[in-house]
Amino acid sequence: EFLALRLVNGSDCAGRLEVFYNGTWGSVCSNRMSQLAAGIACKHLGCGDSGETASDFRYGRGSGPTWLDHIECTKEHSSLWQCQSDPWNPHSCDNRAEETHISCHGRKEGMSPATFAECPNSSSCSDREKLRVTGGEDGCSGRVEIWHQGSWGTVCDDSWDMADANVVCKQLGCGSAVSALSEAAFGEGTGPIWLEKVHCKGTELSLWDCSAQPLFSKNCDHKEDAAVNCSAPEALWVTQSSLYLLLLHFHSDHPHHPAADSTRISTPVIICIILGGLLCLVLAILAGQIQRARVQQR
16 A cells, blocks of 8 residues: 555666555556656665656566556655656556656665665564664664665654654653654655654554554655654663563562671662662653753754
């Protein structure tokens, strides 16, 4: 049901242009397809900033639906999905000679391990691996991005609120949300904008359990990328939980006996001291996150 883009029957950066819509790959009609639109498609695919349409149809004819026609882009558009076009239609053009063939002027750049090592494809990834935040100081604050159809994309901030942010923070193992940020608070993303109008109750275990709409309209651009600030890094919460379980295990293995020395500190006192120190650490981190959120809002 979501969108993706590819070039087929050629190379990574040259071929017949196809889009993924409604569970099926299909062609794009070339009517009104400009060199600017071709360049935007090339940039989306990581094949440089420019390209041109080929008129000799060297990349063969498609056999699936022809999803889009009359795509018109301007210099203000950073993604093909933001450009104006006719409505989605499996028979946008009946003549296969009207299919779009593109040759990009750049080469596909090598993808960083951070992009593909964790999540090579959507079928073998967990929900946790298909979600990340970028642009912040750690893995618990930043622009929200999700992995779909072979690429990372952003989430539109329409209706983005604390309930949505809480689900993201919990899914990342980052505690609860301190703030739900909008208007590209951590910078504008690139590539597709996969979702808009996300609506979580706040109790969901995963963002995929929340209702949302795939971004088929042109109502959102990267100036509206959603972001979050979470209360604590993942490692801190893991450390607290592990330490607490360790203390419980220690206490259960050492039953209480009257102390031979009246000056000896009991196990419950030690536990209280350690937990008190952890609480102070959490409060200090939380205060820092709140202060950072206030600075960003200014």
